Amino acid sequence: MDHFENIISTLLEAEGYWVRRSFKINVTKEEKHLIGKHSIPRPEIDLLAFKFSANEVLALEAKSFLDSFGVNFEQLQEKHEVPKGRYKxxxxxxxxxxxxxxxxxDLVACGVMADANTKITLGLAAGKVYQNRSDPIREFMSDRNWFFWSPEDIKEKVEALAKRGYENDPAIITAKILMR
Structure with missing residues (x-):
């Protein structure tokens, strides 16, 4: 389990979402051919965040990139007919x-997770953004009705965890220690 994903999961739960991690999508052979890669492994969504009262699901990619250059806006804007790169x-x-x-x-087939009217929104939670260019990414994501949490958003939400009542959760405990 990726610890960054755990933190994002905790933040989503604090906002009323029920979260499932590492969800594999069951694409068919025909769909793989339509995608252009007949031998790809099943796509995996880092985090599915369900808000049942709104009948919505966030399909989130969690990219920490804390000790790297960060999420690269130019790479995120690329267009590929056949999926490739980090942001397929x-x-x-x-x-x-x-x-x-x-x-x-797949969610409808599970029986209780979704129905034909469930709205699925693609999203990204970024622990670090290349050259601190969160604003252009936010605008890009917003223009497509996608969800985006920048490093600044995540920091603000972690700080808010410190104000919550005690919970035996590593992210909340760490936030309380750091924000004293």
Whole structure:
């Protein structure tokens, strides 16, 4: 389990979401051919965040990149017919369409997670952004009705955890220690 994903999961739960980690999508052979990669492994969504009262699901990619250059805006804007790179769901419209459609079908098949009217929104939680360019990424994501938490958003939400009542959760305990 990725610890950054755990922190993002805790933050989402604090906002009323129920979270499932590492959800594999069951794309069919035909869908793989339509994607352009007949031998790809099943796509995996880092975090699914369910808000049942709104009948919505966030399909989130969690990219910490804390000791690297960070999420690169230019790479996020690329367009690929056949999925490639770190941001496949964002850069390949065909792949995204097939994967998110199949995700909804898989969730409906589970019986209690979604129905045909559930709205699925693609999203990104970034622990670090290359050259601190969160604003252009936020605008890019907003223009597409996608969800985005920048490092600044995450920091603000972690600080808010410190004000919560005691919970035996590493992220909340760490926030309380750091914010004293």
């Amino acid at each position: 769901l964002f850069t390949s419209e065909n792949y995204r369409s097939i994967a998110l459609s199949r995700l909804l079908s």
